[in-house]
Amino acid sequence: MNGLMLTATGTDVSSFITTITDALGNTFTVSNLGVVLVAAIAVSAPFVLAWFAFRKVRNAATGGLRKGKL
Numbered sequence: 001m002n003g004l005m006l007t008a009t010g011t012d013v014s015s016f017i018t019t020i021t022d023a024l025g026n027t028f029t030v031s032n033l034g035v036v037l038v039a040a041i042a043v044s045a046p047f048v049l050a051w052f053a054f055r056k057v058r059n060a061a062t063g064g065l066r067k068g069k070l
Helices: 013-027 030-067
Strands: none
């Protein structure tokens, strides 16, 4: 069994990467990859912060309800 198989889709990881890089052609550079990664982090950071804020508010509310303070 090949260790490079994705279990979810059953496609080979190396052929997947090759397909993506072929589709991008000569525009696929390290700087473009860096821009994509920075953009992904910039988009996901507020979601992570919102998730932790939601958990804090939820835990405070459930703790207050358990103790009878809300």
